[in-house]
Amino acid sequence: MGGGGQSRREWLHGARDTAPLALSAFAYAIGFGVLARAAGLTVAETSLMSALVFAGASQFAALPLFSAAAVPLTIIATTAAINLRHLLMGASLTRVLRGVSRPLLAAVAFGLSDETYALVMGRAQRQPLSAAYVLGSFLALYVAWNAGTGLGASLGALLGPPERYGLDFAVTAVFIALLTFFLEGRPGWTVLGAAAAISIGGVLLLPGNSHLIAAGLGGSLVGAALERG
Amino acid sequence: MRVEVALVILGMAAVTYLTRAAVTLTLRDRPLPGTAERWFRHVPLAILAALAIPGLLFTAGAVDLPRLAPRLAGGLLTFWLARRTGNLFAAVAAGVLAYLGALRLLT
Numbered sequence: 001m002g003g004g005g006q007s008r009r010e011w012l013h014g015a016r017d018t019a020p021l022a023l024s025a026f027a028y029a030i031g032f033g034v035l036a037r038a039a040g041l042t043v044a045e046t047s048l049m050s051a052l053v054f055a056g057a058s059q060f061a062a063l064p065l066f067s068a069a070a071v072p073l074t075i076i077a078t079t080a081a082i083n084l085r086h087l088l089m090g091a092s093l094t095r096v097l098r099g100v101s102r103p104l105l106a107a108v109a110f111g112l113s114d115e116t117y118a119l120v121m122g123r124a125q126r127q128p129l130s131a132a133y134v135l136g137s138f139l140a141l142y143v144a145w146n147a148g149t150g151l152g153a154s155l156g157a158l159l160g161p162p163e164r165y166g167l168d169f170a171v172t173a174v175f176i177a178l179l180t181f182f183l184e185g186r187p188g189w190t191v192l193g194a195a196a197a198i199s200i201g202g203v204l205l206l207p208g209n210s211h212l213i214a215a216g217l218g219g220s221l222v223g224a225a226l227e228r229g
Numbered sequence: 230m231r232v233e234v235a236l237v238i239l240g241m242a243a244v245t246y247l248t249r250a251a252v253t254l255t256l257r258d259r260p261l262p263g264t265a266e267r268w269f270r271h272v273p274l275a276i277l278a279a280l281a282i283p284g285l286l287f288t289a290g291a292v293d294l295p296r297l298a299p300r301l302a303g304g305l306l307t308f309w310l311a312r313r314t315g316n317l318f319a320a321v322a323a324g325v326l327a328y329l330g331a332l333r334l335l336t
Contacts, residue, residue, distance in 0.1 A: 017317075020318065020321060041234065042230060042231075044230045045230055045231070045234050045235065045238065048230070048235065048238050049238045049241070052238060052239065052241075052242035053238065053241045053242045053245050054245075055245050058241070058245065062241065066234075066237075072233070072236070072237045072240060075237050075240075075241065076237065076240040076241055076244055077244075079240075079241040079244055079245060080244040080245070080247075080248065083244070083245045083248040083249070084248055085248075085276070086245075086248040086249045087248055087251060087252050088252075088272050088276065089272070089276065090248075090249060090250070090251065090252035090253035090256075091252045091253075091256060091269050091272065092269045092270075092272040092273055093253060094252065094253050094256045094257055095256075095266075095269055095270075100257070102254065102257065105253060105254055105257055106250060106254060108253070109246070109249040109250035109253040109254065110246060110249060110250070112249045112253070114276075114280060117273075117276075118273070118276075118277055118280070121273040122273075122317070169284075169299075169300060169303055169324075169325055169328045169329075170321060170325050171284065172280075172281055172284030172285060172300070172304065173303060173304065173307045173320070173321045173324040173325055173328070174317070174321050175277050175280045175281035175284065176281045176285075176304050176307045176308050176311070176324070177307050177308075177310075177311035177317045177320040177321050177324075178277055178311075178317070179274060179277035179278060179281055180308060180311040180312045181311075181315075182273055182274035182277065183274065183312070187271070188274060191271045191274050191275055191278070192274060192278050194275075195274070195275040195276075195278035195279050195282075196278050196279075196282040198279070199278065199279035199282055199283050200282060200283065200286065202279075203283045203286075203287050203290055204290075211279060211283065212276060212279045212280065214279075215275055215276070215278065215279035216272055216275045216276040216279055217275075218275070219271065219274070219275025219276075219278060219279070220268055220269070220270075220271035220272040220274075220275040221268060221271075222271075223267075223268075223270070223271030223274070223275070224264065224267040224268040224270075224271060227267045228264075228267065
């Protein structure tokens with residue numbers, strides 16, 4: 001991982017850039033902790049799930065299944081389906097992390113999430129990406145998610161919904177700002193338009209989170225086809 | 230902690246890690262064929278659009294009419310500022326403030 005000082009700076013830089021996302025994840029994790037207790041999980045079980053799974057959307061989706069005492073296979077299959085989008089993200093993340101060792105890449109993979117994926121790909125668009133920067137970013141979100149989960153599970157509903165602080169919109173705003181970094185020329189606008197249309201249709205017609213996979217596949221394939229022809 | 234709950238959580242963790250690591254680790258350092266390279270280059274923008282656009286329009290799968298105008302105002306300001314300045318933090322902060330302001334005005 002390169003020289004010690006440089007590497008430490010990259011870690012801190014990654015963590016610092018992630019701060020607004022971590023704050024929002026912290027607030028949502030409090031909500032997750034509260035709801036998990038309401039769904040009948042203990043503090044320890046709730047914390048274990050955030051520590052090992054670390055995937056917000058699928059953790060929220062599992063809660064009604066736990067409280068309905070669904071069969072384990074249903075819960076696990078639902079989790080897998082919601083997280084299939086990571087396959088696509090991993091394919092493009094590995095492109096910008098060439099030369100990173102396998103153990104380090106295994107650690108990076110554990111921390112992959114929508115928010116930090118978007119952040120580190122945005123940085124890679126502007127300068128070479130280091131594994132230290134990515135790990136710093138992923139770790140910041142991991143700490144925030146787990147701290148929030150513990151707090152929410154232990155303290156309950158004292159803090160109120162994150163919507164009150166505009167944090168529901170903050171995440172969307174981060175995605176919008178990041179996508180402008182990728183928006184170059186006519187192919188970019190076409191990919192954006194195609195993915196937007198597919199995702200809107202997908203939300204209305206497809207189950208759960210599958211609009212992300214549909215739009216990720218559809219939009220990027222349109223882009224690839226444009227570049228060939 | 231109940232053993233059966235812990236086992237389900239372990240199963241969830243295993244399949245989640247598999248989705249994260251499968252492609253990341255197998256594609257490592259392997260030069261991609263040109264077609265795949267052109268394809269994967271557009272994945273981030275497509276996924277960001279799929280995260281952002283429904284976030285502007287929908288809440289829990291339905292059009293969120295009360296918050297539509299505030300979100301569009303905040304979203305357009307964020308888009309414009311990010312494109313003009315390249316400053317992520319400033320663009321997001323201004324967008325959230327515009328969103329909260331419009332929400333207060335309209336509701």
